[in-house]
Amino acid sequence: MGEKWVLMKTAQTPTNIAVIKYWGKRDETLILPVNDSISVTLDPAHLCTTTTVAVSPAFQQDRMWLNGKEIPLSGGRYQNCLREIRKRAREVEDKEKGIKIEKKDWEKLHLHIASYNNFPTAAGLASSAAGFACLVFALAKLMNVEEDESQLSAIARQGSGSACRSLFGGFVKWIMGKEEDGSDSLAVQLVDEKHWDDLFIIIAVVSSRQKETSSTSGMRESVETSLLLQHRAKEVVPKRTVQMEEAIKNRDFASFAKLTCADSNQFHAVCLDTSPPIFYMNDTSHRIISHVEKWNRSEGSPQVAYTFDAGPNAVLIARDRKAAAQLLQRLLFSFPPKSDTDLDSYIIGDKTILQDAGVEGLKDVEALSPPPENGSAQKYPGDVDYFICTRPGKGPILLSNEKLALLDPETGLPK
Amino acid sequence: MGEKWVLMKTAQTPTNIAVIKYWGKRDETLILPVNDSISVTLDPAHLCTTTTVAVSPAFQQDRMWLNGKEIPLSGGRYQNCLREIRKRAREVEDKEKGIKIEKKDWEKLHLHIASYNNFPTAAGLASSAAGFACLVFALAKLMNVEEDESQLSAIARQGSGSACRSLFGGFVKWIMGKEEDGSDSLAVQLVDEKHWDDLFIIIAVVSSRQKETSSTSGMRESVETSLLLQHRAKEVVPKRTVQMEEAIKNRDFASFAKLTCADSNQFHAVCLDTSPPIFYMNDTSHRIISHVEKWNRSEGSPQVAYTFDAGPNAVLIARDRKAAAQLLQRLLFSFPPKSDTDLDSYIIGDKTILQDAGVEGLKDVEALSPPPENGSAQKYPGDVDYFICTRPGKGPILLSNEKLALLDPETGLPK
Numbered sequence: 001m002g003e004k005w006v007l008m009k010t011a012q013t014p015t016n017i018a019v020i021k022y023w024g025k026r027d028e029t030l031i032l033p034v035n036d037s038i039s040v041t042l043d044p045a046h047l048c049t050t051t052t053v054a055v056s057p058a059f060q061q062d063r064m065w066l067n068g069k070e071i072p073l074s075g076g077r078y079q080n081c082l083r084e085i086r087k088r089a090r091e092v093e094d095k096e097k098g099i100k101i102e103k104k105d106w107e108k109l110h111l112h113i114a115s116y117n118n119f120p121t122a123a124g125l126a127s128s129a130a131g132f133a134c135l136v137f138a139l140a141k142l143m144n145v146e147e148d149e150s151q152l153s154a155i156a157r158q159g160s161g162s163a164c165r166s167l168f169g170g171f172v173k174w175i176m177g178k179e180e181d182g183s184d185s186l187a188v189q190l191v192d193e194k195h196w197d198d199l200f201i202i203i204a205v206v207s208s209r210q211k212e213t214s215s216t217s218g219m220r221e222s223v224e225t226s227l228l229l230q231h232r233a234k235e236v237v238p239k240r241t242v243q244m245e246e247a248i249k250n251r252d253f254a255s256f257a258k259l260t261c262a263d264s265n266q267f268h269a270v271c272l273d274t275s276p277p278i279f280y281m282n283d284t285s286h287r288i289i290s291h292v293e294k295w296n297r298s299e300g301s302p303q304v305a306y307t308f309d310a311g312p313n314a315v316l317i318a319r320d321r322k323a324a325a326q327l328l329q330r331l332l333f334s335f336p337p338k339s340d341t342d343l344d345s346y347i348i349g350d351k352t353i354l355q356d357a358g359v360e361g362l363k364d365v366e367a368l369s370p371p372p373e374n375g376s377a378q379k380y381p382g383d384v385d386y387f388i389c390t391r392p393g394k395g396p397i398l399l400s401n402e403k404l405a406l407l408d409p410e411t412g413l414p415k
Numbered sequence: 416m417g418e419k420w421v422l423m424k425t426a427q428t429p430t431n432i433a434v435i436k437y438w439g440k441r442d443e444t445l446i447l448p449v450n451d452s453i454s455v456t457l458d459p460a461h462l463c464t465t466t467t468v469a470v471s472p473a474f475q476q477d478r479m480w481l482n483g484k485e486i487p488l489s490g491g492r493y494q495n496c497l498r499e500i501r502k503r504a505r506e507v508e509d510k511e512k513g514i515k516i517e518k519k520d521w522e523k524l525h526l527h528i529a530s531y532n533n534f535p536t537a538a539g540l541a542s543s544a545a546g547f548a549c550l551v552f553a554l555a556k557l558m559n560v561e562e563d564e565s566q567l568s569a570i571a572r573q574g575s576g577s578a579c580r581s582l583f584g585g586f587v588k589w590i591m592g593k594e595e596d597g598s599d600s601l602a603v604q605l606v607d608e609k610h611w612d613d614l615f616i617i618i619a620v621v622s623s624r625q626k627e628t629s630s631t632s633g634m635r636e637s638v639e640t641s642l643l644l645q646h647r648a649k650e651v652v653p654k655r656t657v658q659m660e661e662a663i664k665n666r667d668f669a670s671f672a673k674l675t676c677a678d679s680n681q682f683h684a685v686c687l688d689t690s691p692p693i694f695y696m697n698d699t700s701h702r703i704i705s706h707v708e709k710w711n712r713s714e715g716s717p718q719v720a721y722t723f724d725a726g727p728n729a730v731l732i733a734r735d736r737k738a739a740a741q742l743l744q745r746l747l748f749s750f751p752p753k754s755d756t757d758l759d760s761y762i763i764g765d766k767t768i769l770q771d772a773g774v775e776g777l778k779d780v781e782a783l784s785p786p787p788e789n790g791s792a793q794k795y796p797g798d799v800d801y802f803i804c805t806r807p808g809k810g811p812i813l814l815s816n817e818k819l820a821l822l823d824p825e826t827g828l829p830k
Contacts, residue, residue, distance in 0.1 A: 001446075152436060231646040265692045268682035269643060275673075276708040277680045286694045293691040386603045 005099050006056040006412040007092070009142040010405045013051070013134035013396040014044040015125060016172065018314045019260040019307055020244050021267035023405045024223045024233060029076070030182040031161045034233040037174045038248075039165040040317070041193065042201065043393030046349035049130035050399070051115040052140040052406040055101070059110035061208045065406075065414045066115050066131075073113075080158040081136055082111070089143035106143060111137075114406035114414050119388070121377040125203070125313065132159030133166035137356070137396040149395070151189035169193040169394035171248045173241070193392045196251050199317055200324035200353070203388040204331065206284045206312040213278045215310040218271065225275040232270055237263075253319040257302035262315065263287075264307040280310050284335075284383040290315045291330060291374060298373035303327070325356035327385070332359060333377075335366040349389040418448040420514050421827040422507070423469040424557040425820045428549035429459040430540060431580045432616075434675040434722055435659050436682035437589065439638045439648060444491070445597040446576045449638070449648040450692075451656045452589045453663075454580040454609065455732070457616065458808030460479045461764035464545035465814070466530040467821040468553040470516070473762075474525035480821075480829045481530050481546075486529075486690075495573040496551055497526070498606065504558035509706045521558060528553075529821035529829050532773050534803070540618070540728065547574030548581035552811040564810070568602035584608040584809035586663050587658070602687040611666045614732055615739035615768065618803040621699045621727040621747060628693045630725040640690040647685055672717035675732065679722040699798040703729045706745060706789060713788035718742070740771035743802070748773060748783040748792075751798040764804040 022037035055359065062082065064073045073079070089106035093099070101109070113135060115129050118198035136156040147155075153164035157174075165172045168189040177185030213221075222229050240259055247255035271278035281289075289306055296302045303323040307315050316331075318324035328347075337346040343362055347354055359365055399405075406413050430498075437452035440471035477497065479488050488494070508514065516524065530549060532542050551571040555562065568579035572589075580587045583604040592600030628636075637644050655674055662670035686693035696704075704721055711717045718738040722730050731746075733739035752761040757778055762769055774780055785792035814820075823830050 045783065129428075227651045228643050228646065231643065231650075235646075236642045261692075262688075262690055265690070266643070266688050269688040272687060273677075273684040274710075275677055277443075277676075277704060282701075283698045286697075297691075302498060328555070390515050 004058065005214045006054050006058070006409055007097070007099055007101070007142065008052055008054040008400040008405055008407055008409060008412075009093060009136035009138050010050065010052040011043055011134055011141060011396055012048050013130050013137055013166050013202045014041045014169065014393050014397055015047045015049070015127065015130040015340075016041045016162065017307060017309065018162065018165070019256070019305075020237060020241055020263050022161055022174065023267050023270060024219050024229055025161070027182065028220070030185075031157050032182050032185050033161060033174065033176050035237040036176050037165070038172070038190070038241060038244050039162070039172050040199075040383040040392050041169045041172060041395060042164065042352075043390045045393070046211075046388060046390040047119045047125060047130070047381075048129065049115055049117050049134040050404070050406060051113065051131070051134040051138045053135070053142050054112040054407045054412040055109050056108065056112075056143060059112055059412060062111045062113075064115070068414060072403060073357070077132070077159045081132060081155055082139075084155045084158065085136060085139045085143060085145065088140075088145045088147055088206065090146060091291060092142075092144045094353060111139070112407055112412045128160040129162040129166050132163035133396060136163075137158065137167065141398055150186045150188055151275065154183065154185060154259045157182070157185060170195060170392060173245070180384060187396075190245060190248055193394050196392065198251075198320040199320050199392050201390045201392070202316045202318065202324060202327060202331065203390070204288060204314040204316065204335070205385045205388065206281050206282065206314065207383055207385050212280060212311055218222050218274070218278050220311060221278070222270055222274040226270050226273040228273045231268050232266060235379055254302050257296070257305035257319075260305040260307050268308065280312060281308055282312045284380065285312045285314060286336070287380065288316075288331075290369075292332060293315065295330065295371065319355060321353070324353055324389075328353055328357040328389070329359070329368055330374070331384070331387065332357075332365050333370060334374070334380060336365050336379060336381045337362070338382045345386065347387050347389060350391065351388045351389065419473060420512055421469050421471040421473070421824055422509060422512070422514055422516075422557065423465040423467055423820055423822055423824060423827070424553050425814040426549050426553035426556060426811055427459055427463050427465045428545050428552055428581050429456045429808050430462045430464070430542065430545040431456045431577065431587065431679050432722060432724065433580070434671070434720075435652060435656055435678050437576055438682050438685060439644055440576070440636050442597065443635070446572050447597050447600050448576060448589065448591050449644070451591050452577075452580070452748050453605070453656060453659050454577070454587050454589070455614075456581065456584045456810060457589060460808070461803060461805040462534045462540060462545070464530055464532050464542065464549040465819070465821065466546070466549040466551070466553045468557050469527040469822045469827045470524050470557060471527075471827050472524065474527055476826060477526045477528075479528040479530070481608065483829060486802065489572070492547070492574045496547060496570055499573065500551060500558060500560065501572045503555075503560045503562055504562065507557075507559045511532075526554070527822055527827045531821055543575040544577040544581050547571045547578035547692070548811065550574065551578075552582065556813055565601045565603055565705070565819070568598060569598065572600060582810060585610060585807060591795065595744045597823045604810075605660060605663055608809050611663065611807065613666070613735040614807050615736050616805045616807070617731045617733065617739060617742060617746065618702060618805070619729040619731065619750070620800045620803065620821075621697065621729065622745065622798055622800050623697060623727050627695060627726055633689070633693050633725060635687055636691075636693070637689040641685050641688040643688045644829050647681060660829065661800060669717050672711070672720035672732075672734075675720040675722050683723065689772055695727060696723055697727045699795065700727045700729060702749070702795065703731075703746075706749060706786075707731065709788045710745065711788065736768070736771060739768055739804075743768055743772040744783055744803070745786045745789070746799070746802065747772070747780050748785060751780050751793060751794060751796045752777070753797045762804060763801060765806065766804065768804045785798040
């Protein structure tokens with residue numbers, strides 16, 4: 001069929017949130033961390049990246065579109081991923097379409113890549129993690145790469161460190177590794193998403209007036225200037241990682257919550273110990289923490305764990321659906337939408353939790369009574385942009401339905 | 416003259432701000448710290464405590480008034496100071512008034528104490544430091560105590576840790592000591608207030624909606640739960656203290672500013688690493704830091720150092736009067752008074768700096784142009800309550816003018 005064919009694969013990959021934080025590289029180019037980290041994968045139904053990769057002898061160069069806009073592929077991080085995955089490409093044959101690509105052909109063939117996040121990229125929700133994981137996973141499928149998810153994770157890691165943890169569902173550990181070439185710095189699944197399926201997650205997307213330090217430059221500055229970072233990496237995290245694995249294995253929510261909150265706070269402490277200091281959390285983040293701490297204390301055992309990445313957004317992990325409903329009531333009481341915001345755009349993701357919380361409209365929000373443990377009962381309308389309700393979720397999947405592809409099967413250009 | 420006489424002394428004692436922070440006790444009762452600390456004494460003309468102590472055979476019990484209100488003296492901290500100072504009391508004779516107190520009489524005689532702060536106690540400006548230092552200093556004078564200021568500082572320390580540093584002017588070091596009884600945990604003067612008299616200090620009293628954790632309970636929780644505190648105390652502070660002493664000795668402002676800012680940030684990092692986390696700084700504090708960091712960077716060398724205690728207030732130490740005037744312009748641009756506030760109550764202390772800044776009225780504040788290094792130029796009216804302009808200052812003094820006494824010389828009761 002001459003030089004007209006286009007071969008495509010489309011994949012969907014989740015984002016993840018660390019409960020033991022990655023902060024600091026020992027190698028900037030290979031993206032090798034100073035400590036192990038552990039994450040929970042978020043349900044791709046609510047937060048994921050979809051990526052279509054295509055190959056065709058008609059393509060003149062590698063090109064990429066992110067959320068519909070073409071972006072340059074010249075950056076080292078993209079180049080590293082493309083080079084590593086091309087190295088591992090194998091023979092591909094599609095008899096139906098009469099296509100045969102030899103192993104050696106991959107070096108000459110160009111790629112088209114289209115990627116799309118089902119959540120706002122600007123919200124600081126680690127879109128690069130899902131993005132690079134999805135790119136590597138989709139290319140591996142297209143190129144018939146033999147390597148397993150862990151080996152792929154070591155490639156995705158070179159695009160964005162935390163991307164390696166998005167190659168699996170459930171709870172995932174990024175082993176820092178020891179080798180200088182980074183070959184043993186990869187992700188492994190601790191348990192799949194069914195192991196602990198009581199958990200429910202609410203993300204508060206917090207309004208911010210500040211421009212934030214990127215995590216790449218932030219962690220470089222921490223490594224260079226914080227006198228606490230090495231102590232954390234060498235003395236604190238190794239023990240904490242063992243305890244966290246144990247807590248996850250035993251579904252021990254009290255330990256899980258204690259470790260998750262302590263590690264989030266310590267990561268932000270290291271940011272503050274950086275020169276100049278880095279502030280990711282703001283007054284709203286602090287208020288959410290205070291509310292959760294008060295409620296947990298009043299209940300006698302933790303109902304909710306909190307964790308914050310390189311931004312003011314709170315990721316709140318509730319022990320179960322009931323606790324999540326009570327949490328949502330508390331959050332909506334203190335952080336109601338502004339008067340011009342409708343509930344349907346204020347609570348997104350798994351909206352069924354609203355029924356559990358007994359909140360069906362803005363009137364129900366106004367009628368919420370102050371949480372008994374909350375002394376001040378002050379309200380902060382507008383301080384949260386919106387809430388995403390979700391759960392732990394599964395790892396990357398291939399989408400076989402061609403209608404979901406982001407590239408046109410004829411032209412290989414964005415639809 | 417029978418049992419009617421009243422003998423009084425009145426003293427004035429400065430407050431101080433730590434540039435190497437004290438955070439964490441190794442002994443709660445004796446108030447022994449986990450590390451050395453270094454402070455600068457603030458000019459008592461703007462921030463001080465005045466205390467009158469009186470003794471009379473007519474007094475029925477020990478009594479104390481703080482800012483005109485009687486307060487209980489039953490607390491352990493007051494009792495410790497009173498006990499220790501009474502132990503060291505000596506014979507006192509006032510031939511003019513015909514009074515003679517034998518050493519042994521002091522155990523039976525009762526005291527009246529009146530204390531007054533010339534700054535808002537609620538502003539979180541370490542009023543207890545000046546307060547306990549003044550109490551101990553005034554009692555030592557009344558009781559003809561032989562001990563020198565360092566020895567008195569070890570007594571004041573048992574009232575409030577940082578009080579020991581208020582027994583001297585200039586720059587002061589609190590040596591943590593090694594003895595279990597605390598006898599070698601005391602303050603020494605590094606240099607007096609004339610050694611580095613270029614420095615100018617502006618304190619931004621920041622509005623706060625949050626109720627803050629007291630430093631006493633905060634540092635207890637940090638000692639119990641922070642995994643970074645011991646590393647800071649044992650590994651970081653000892654080296655930093657040596658560097659800070661060197662910087663002060665050489666009037667090396669660049670090193671002084673770097674160390675001061677880093678140590679303030681690390682103290683707040685340890686607070687954040689505490690469980691539950693302690694937040695003393697708020698968004699306004701963060702903004703002030705960002706402004707100072709940006710300006711220092713744009714100038715190529717530090718113009719201003721910042722340090723924050725257990726609250727959101729910024730203490731800004733400018734390298735000289737010129738830098739202070741430029742700092743004040745920047746602060747007034749970003750944090751102007753609310754429209755109903757007059758400049759006279761918004762800038763207190765040494766107001767002469769206003770002329771240097773070219774600001775004589777609210778119109779001049781409105782006319783200020785945005786600092787060239789500040790990209791956003793956003794304004795936050797009302798986020799700062801007021802500014803106190805001051806300088807490094809002298810240590811405690813005895814006030815001989817009886818008109819300044821806070822107790823009536825006849826009755827021994829508050830005037």
